[in-house]
Amino acid sequence: MSGGRSVAGEGAARRASEGRIGALFDPKLVSVALASVAVVVAGGLVQVSFGAYSMTIGEAWRAVLDPAVLLDPRWLLNFVVGEGLMRSITGFQGELPELAHETLIVWNIRLPRVFVAAIVGMNLGVSGAIFQAVTRNELASPFILGVSSGAGLMILLTLVVFGGLSAFLPLIAALGGAVAFLVVYAIAWKNGTSPVRLVLAGVIVGTVFNSLQTGLFFFADDIGVVQSAIQWTTGSLTGTDWEQVRMALPWTAVAVALSLAGSRQLNLLLLGEQTAKSLGMSIEKVRFALSGVAVLAAAASIAVAGIVSFVGLIVPHMVRNLVGSDYKRVIVGCLFVGPALMVAADVGARLGMGVITGAASQIPVGIVTGLIGGPYFLYLMRRQQNMGEL
Amino acid sequence: MSTENADATEIDATDGPDGSNDAGASATARGEPATDASDLDGEDLVLGYPNAPGPVIDGESIAAEPGAVTALVGPNGSGKSTLLKGLATQLAPEDGSVLVDGRDVHAMDTKALARKLGLLSQESTSPNSITVEDLVYHGRYPHRGFFERTTDEDAVAVEEAIELAGCGHLRDREVGSLSGGQKQLAWIAMVLAQDTDVLLLDEPTTFLDLHHQMEVMEIIETLRDESDVTVVVVLHDIEQAARLADRMVALKDGEIRARGAPEEIVTEDLLADVFRVDADVVQTENGPRVTPLRARHAESE
Numbered sequence: 001m002s003g004g005r006s007v008a009g010e011g012a013a014r015r016a017s018e019g020r021i022g023a024l025f026d027p028k029l030v031s032v033a034l035a036s037v038a039v040v041v042a043g044g045l046v047q048v049s050f051g052a053y054s055m056t057i058g059e060a061w062r063a064v065l066d067p068a069v070l071l072d073p074r075w076l077l078n079f080v081v082g083e084g085l086m087r088s089i090t091g092f093q094g095e096l097p098e099l100a101h102e103t104l105i106v107w108n109i110r111l112p113r114v115f116v117a118a119i120v121g122m123n124l125g126v127s128g129a130i131f132q133a134v135t136r137n138e139l140a141s142p143f144i145l146g147v148s149s150g151a152g153l154m155i156l157l158t159l160v161v162f163g164g165l166s167a168f169l170p171l172i173a174a175l176g177g178a179v180a181f182l183v184v185y186a187i188a189w190k191n192g193t194s195p196v197r198l199v200l201a202g203v204i205v206g207t208v209f210n211s212l213q214t215g216l217f218f219f220a221d222d223i224g225v226v227q228s229a230i231q232w233t234t235g236s237l238t239g240t241d242w243e244q245v246r247m248a249l250p251w252t253a254v255a256v257a258l259s260l261a262g263s264r265q266l267n268l269l270l271l272g273e274q275t276a277k278s279l280g281m282s283i284e285k286v287r288f289a290l291s292g293v294a295v296l297a298a299a300a301s302i303a304v305a306g307i308v309s310f311v312g313l314i315v316p317h318m319v320r321n322l323v324g325s326d327y328k329r330v331i332v333g334c335l336f337v338g339p340a341l342m343v344a345a346d347v348g349a350r351l352g353m354g355v356i357t358g359a360a361s362q363i364p365v366g367i368v369t370g371l372i373g374g375p376y377f378l379y380l381m382r383r384q385q386n387m388g389e390l
Numbered sequence: 391m392s393t394e395n396a397d398a399t400e401i402d403a404t405d406g407p408d409g410s411n412d413a414g415a416s417a418t419a420r421g422e423p424a425t426d427a428s429d430l431d432g433e434d435l436v437l438g439y440p441n442a443p444g445p446v447i448d449g450e451s452i453a454a455e456p457g458a459v460t461a462l463v464g465p466n467g468s469g470k471s472t473l474l475k476g477l478a479t480q481l482a483p484e485d486g487s488v489l490v491d492g493r494d495v496h497a498m499d500t501k502a503l504a505r506k507l508g509l510l511s512q513e514s515t516s517p518n519s520i521t522v523e524d525l526v527y528h529g530r531y532p533h534r535g536f537f538e539r540t541t542d543e544d545a546v547a548v549e550e551a552i553e554l555a556g557c558g559h560l561r562d563r564e565v566g567s568l569s570g571g572q573k574q575l576a577w578i579a580m581v582l583a584q585d586t587d588v589l590l591l592d593e594p595t596t597f598l599d600l601h602h603q604m605e606v607m608e609i610i611e612t613l614r615d616e617s618d619v620t621v622v623v624v625l626h627d628i629e630q631a632a633r634l635a636d637r638m639v640a641l642k643d644g645e646i647r648a649r650g651a652p653e654e655i656v657t658e659d660l661l662a663d664v665f666r667v668d669a670d671v672v673q674t675e676n677g678p679r680v681t682p683l684r685a686r687h688a689e690s691e
Contacts (some may be wrong), residue, residue, distance in 0.1 A: 189688060267528065274514075275528075280503060
């Protein structure tokens with residue numbers, strides 16, 4: 001080992017200079033991020049330009065970049081944290097200055113929807129990425145451990161049985177998802193868990209809750225209630241505004257920070273339970289904690305958009321194919337690709353029917369993501385020999 | 391802020407009165423005669439699997455010789471891998487205890503234990519696109535706090551491990567693109583980077599070609615001769631075991647049938663009793679040479 005020292009010195013220097021975020025300056029990851037930002041910006045511009053009140057791309061640009069909003073912290077705070085908090089932060093008591101008609105439409109109605117789409121995409125991407133590592137299955141989605149069925153059941157119960165509580169529907173749906181996750185964990189637990197036991201328990205709980213949910217549809221006597229239920233259970237961004245941004249943003253920040261912090265644990269989980277254990281990981285604690293973070297992210301997305309399928313399944317998959325399996329990069333990649341997919345899908349959901357049929361109706365975005373997700377997996381299935389195992 | 395935290399966890403994490411967890415300490419210990427090598431003792435171990443009717447190992451004790459290589463041999467299903475899993479705490483004993491330097495491993499913090507005791511499993515899986523170097527860095531997991539980044543000490547340990555395992559030329563290759571033998575070297579480098587006082591290896595040479603078998607053997611010989619790591623290795627090949635080990639333990643049907651120096655263990659009687667083969671055993675300068683003649687069938691016994 002005599003010659004080892006000099007080599008070791010070089011290696012140490014190389015690693016140290018890379019530092020913690022060094023791994024992120026990977027050309028592939030950077031191009032994925034840039035391409036995703038381009039998609040979000042393009043999709044966002046389409047979203048703010050078209051609709052019942054049409055404007056040209058130029059007008060839309062001017063409205064988005066309107067200095068009356070961008071340079072006025074009162075307006076910005078008014079949007080991002082709400083009017084009450086804005087007034088207590090700035091101490092401003094008067095009337096906010098008038099905005100142009102276009103600016104009002106763009107900033108009040110169309111832009112927040114783009115932001116909500118981006119936030120939902122982020123949450124679902126990160127959540128799916130974590131669940132794929134925890135279950136060591138690349139076909140896992142954020143909803144694999146019962147989250148969607150629990151949320152769906154609570155949505156139906158609220159809409160059909162406890163109509164008085166529908167103001168709290170977002171919260172109830174998110175809680176339902178989290179409770180179902182705990183039930184799944186409790187069922188899977190027997191001196192510890194394993195990926196297979198967790199997935200099976202997820203199937204069990206999902207089957208029962210989905211049956212109950214479908215059964216509840218029979219008790220809905222109003223077509224409006226049924227439509228609302230379908231919107232929630234397939235995922236929709238119709239009618240979202242700044243309130244949804246404010247609702248999801250803090251939880252998203254927490255979930256994203258925790259998942260980035262947990263990326264090394266996720267990498268270790270990929271080496272298999274035995275290796276992770278022999279390297280000193282408290283595997284049950286880590287697995288539960290990471291699942292909890294993923295459920296938090298999924299619940300935040302459910303609270304604002306309902307149960308959007310396929311995004312959490314495809315996004316980590318695409319990212320892994322593009323940047324490799326290092327979870328630090330996978331998580332960061334999901335933060336970009338998730339919003340790109342979600343914003344693009346929402347363009348289809350909001351404007352697609354208008355283009356195809358000429359009618360001004362919107363469809364739930366979950367339908368579009370499903371339509372994108374199916375063919376993507378068909379393509380993968382044709383191209384890849386082995387799928388499933390991570 | 392993270393640096394301060396990191397330092398704090400490092401101090402907390404260092405345990406053992408002799409501070410033998412310090413990478414520096416064991417690095418300097420390499421090449422010195424085995425003085426403060428670690429003990430690994432299994433006492434009255436009862437080991438079984440949750441769904442199996444009875445235990446595989448029923449009340450056996452085993453002590454690994456400090457700083458030396460102990461080989462576990464035995465036929466298929468003799469319980470040697472189970473015993474190793476029990477020693478590695480992958481399998482919780484139904485009764486009995488495993489002690490490292492006199493401390494019960496189940497009472498130890500998992501990371502502290504992983505700095506003392508390393509395990510190379512028989513089947514190791516990893517994502518295909520991870521590079522060998524990144525894989526080896528995972529071996530440093532128990533030495534790092536939750537938010538800690540890699541230190542120079544980690545880098546030195548990784549370089550030493552890669553050199554000892556002889557996989558420097560594979561460093562930037564993706565694990566998925568390696569042959570079985572090359573993969574095994576990468577995994578060995580990973581457990582070496584873990585820098586433990588006790589190393590447990592579960593059939594490290596099985597399924598490898600001759601060249602890679604010799605590579606693995608040489609790594610273990612280096613550990614035996616130049617460090618005071620206590621090694622316990624499960625081997626299928628009794629000749630290899632005899633050549634490599636300072637002490638051998640032969641198992642059959644979950645019982646330890648014999649233990650001692652290789653020349654005491656590898657005898658025609660033992661091969662007949664434990665492995666159920668008639669064989670010629672010739673002592674050579676490279677250790678005993680075993681020529682199996684025929685399998686003993688139940689009626690001939």
